[in-house]
Amino acid sequence: MKVTILGAGPGGYVAAIRAAQLGAEVIVVEESEVGGTCLNRGCIPTKALVASAEVLDKAKKAKDFGLELSGEVSANIQKIIERKNKIVGIQVKGIRGLFKSWGVRILDGRGVITGPGKISVTLKDGGAEEIETDKIIIATGSRPAQIPIFPFDGEKILSSTDALNLEEIPKRLLVIGAGVIGCEFAFIYKEFGSEVTMVEMMPKAVSTEDEEISAVLERELKKKKIKLLTNIKMEKIEVKEDSVQAFLSDGKTIEADKVLVSIGRAMNSENLGLESIGVKTGQRGEIIANSRMETNVDGVYAAGDVTGGIMLAHLASKEGVVAAENAVGGDSAVNYDVVPAAIFTSPEIGSVGLREKQAVEKGLKVRIGRFQFRALGKAHAMGEIAGIVKLIADEESDKLLGAHIIGPHASDLVHEAALAIEKGLTARDIAHMIHAHPTLAEGIMEAAEDVHDSAIHMPKK
Amino acid sequence: MDPENLKYHKEHTWVNISGNKATIGITGYAQESLGDIVYIDLPELETSTEANTELTEIESTKATASVISPVTGSVVEVNEELSDAPEILNEDPYGKGWIAVIEVEEGADTNDLMDASDYEKYLEEEVKLK
Numbered sequence A: 001m002k003v004t005i006l007g008a009g010p011g012g013y014v015a016a017i018r019a020a021q022l023g024a025e026v027i028v029v030e031e032s033e034v035g036g037t038c039l040n041r042g043c044i045p046t047k048a049l050v051a052s053a054e055v056l057d058k059a060k061k062a063k064d065f066g067l068e069l070s071g072e073v074s075a076n077i078q079k080i081i082e083r084k085n086k087i088v089g090i091q092v093k094g095i096r097g098l099f100k101s102w103g104v105r106i107l108d109g110r111g112v113i114t115g116p117g118k119i120s121v122t123l124k125d126g127g128a129e130e131i132e133t134d135k136i137i138i139a140t141g142s143r144p145a146q147i148p149i150f151p152f153d154g155e156k157i158l159s160s161t162d163a164l165n166l167e168e169i170p171k172r173l174l175v176i177g178a179g180v181i182g183c184e185f186a187f188i189y190k191e192f193g194s195e196v197t198m199v200e201m202m203p204k205a206v207s208t209e210d211e212e213i214s215a216v217l218e219r220e221l222k223k224k225k226i227k228l229l230t231n232i233k234m235e236k237i238e239v240k241e242d243s244v245q246a247f248l249s250d251g252k253t254i255e256a257d258k259v260l261v262s263i264g265r266a267m268n269s270e271n272l273g274l275e276s277i278g279v280k281t282g283q284r285g286e287i288i289a290n291s292r293m294e295t296n297v298d299g300v301y302a303a304g305d306v307t308g309g310i311m312l313a314h315l316a317s318k319e320g321v322v323a324a325e326n327a328v329g330g331d332s333a334v335n336y337d338v339v340p341a342a343i344f345t346s347p348e349i350g351s352v353g354l355r356e357k358q359a360v361e362k363g364l365k366v367r368i369g370r371f372q373f374r375a376l377g378k379a380h381a382m383g384e385i386a387g388i389v390k391l392i393a394d395e396e397s398d399k400l401l402g403a404h405i406i407g408p409h410a411s412d413l414v415h416e417a418a419l420a421i422e423k424g425l426t427a428r429d430i431a432h433m434i435h436a437h438p439t440l441a442e443g444i445m446e447a448a449e450d451v452h453d454s455a456i457h458m459p460k461k
Numbered sequence B: 001m002d003p004e005n006l007k008y009h010k011e012h013t014w015v016n017i018s019g020n021k022a023t024i025g026i027t028g029y030a031q032e033s034l035g036d037i038v039y040i041d042l043p044e045l046e047t048s049t050e051a052n053t054e055l056t057e058i059e060s061t062k063a064t065a066s067v068i069s070p071v072t073g074s075v076v077e078v079n080e081e082l083s084d085a086p087e088i089l090n091e092d093p094y095g096k097g098w099i100a101v102i103e104v105e106e107g108a109d110t111n112d113l114m115d116a117s118d119y120e121k122y123l124e125e126e127v128k129l130k
Ligand SMILES: Cc1cc2nc3c(=O)[nH]c(=O)nc-3n(C[C@H](O)[C@H](O)[C@H](O)COP(=O)(O)OP(=O)(O)OC[C@H]3O[C@@H](n4cnc5c(N)ncnc54)[C@H](O)[C@@H]3O)c2cc1C
Pocket: A006, A007, A008, A009, A010, A011, A012, A029, A030, A031, A032, A033, A034, A035, A036, A037, A038, A039, A041, A042, A043, A044, A046, A109, A110, A111, A112, A139, A140, A141, A142, A143, A160, A161, A181, A268, A272, A303, A304, A305, A306, A311, A312, A313, A314, A315, A316, A342, A344
């Protein structure tokens, strides 16, 4: 069985390894660098920057921890980017090493489907290769979407990729779109010293999260003095010699040194030769695939961002695994009900399952448990007390339906709840389990107790 | 400000009305039960607020709590100093810790407010027993 994969992002490279593990002969074609968006210009690079910002924040607070720091602590963006590039380099090597170990052949070049079972690859170092294959997995990912009337110029109008490679910290940064990526960068550059303003069309920041989580995040933005303007559209941007002037839908203007446009992602489904075999795409260019990652064409699968929907690296990888397993004759499917999501703002956000509003819209009767991190000794010891845990349980069965956490290490904490939802556990199950002390995970236990108004570290209601 | 001469709302805010302007803050009891205050979400100027509803929120190391507006009107001044030094709310709740000035809506009812001795009694009889 020969499996060929287009794209070596978290969708494609994971699919390649799984297919090889299952005995297939695997070729993966990558036109840029293995690891895709996630590793080269997404998850990992942003988290490297977040880590620098966190250390800076802690250093500024050294006094609160009883430490004497002499001299100024400040961000050196060149060194920060250097560190980021080093981290990325190590991971890229790691993936190439895994390919070698599992016998996956990597072709560095751009692949185009030319007919059933046929892929033509234009190699990076010149030349071409024609591949004949039994199965195809398309995992070509996505790229930053731009606003046609003010396209990226890499200088003053930046994509997220540009924002990961700046040579100077902008004095005034304007962020268009207060979604996940916009918010992460806002906190990063604010910490590095930029004056940051965000403009968002929707009424809330991170509007895909539970409303209470958005509200806490907005409070934290305010605390950091990051300005957030909601319900506002960017109408026009004028690029001047050394600044940009942005015109807003409420008639106001904002002057900034750089503008980061983080309004969403566009799918890489063009010029792939999809029409040559009749693969169906949707309105936004997403390849249409079912939960077994099958497209409408036999033997052709799609995984990751290119299929639209929720764009997260770990979901892309799961889809890659499922596509690979089915391609070699297995029977797998993705469970889209339990997809934990993490946002690396300060503090972090971790969420899984239904939001309160979604649960209510589904006609479910729910009980909510809430707990504030500031009631935990560990949070105080760490000096990170802001945030809440919110658990949503079914009123009748007590089964956990959703978990929404904003606070220190929320991205890790959410997994206990994710497992509970996946396995149909109840709020009482979580409350019943002993949680180690002192840990942030106690917040989950207390919130689970609070579902039945019996949290120990909360005053009587 | 002398706490003796202020009016009080049962949700532990004080108010000093002079003409159509009402300066408001939280009471000594409120700051004591909250413990160390670490943040106040200052209301924006021109926000309109209604008596008995949340004007803003305060975070302490123990809890987050609503500041309930004692009057109906529109915020015309806020104490910006609190944004960088929220601990003033603990140190001087009736003085430097004032939160905002509200222009009271014409005809708004302020009769429900207590004077200092009534508030004291209310604390003794109802609140502290809980
Ligand atoms: C700034 C930023 C931060 C992010 N942070 C997070 C995070 O913290 N957590 C998280 O879960 N997700 C995060 N994401 C999203 C995550 O990066 C994506 O969901 C993930 O990379 C999708 O994986 P993929 O394999 O589908 O596509 P991609 O990672 O985009 O990979 C597709 C690959 O295909 C290659 N390719 C495209 N066309 C061809 C072709 N014709 N021939 C050969 N190769 C081709 C591309 O070069 C690319 O390498 C972030 C994204 C961004 C932009």
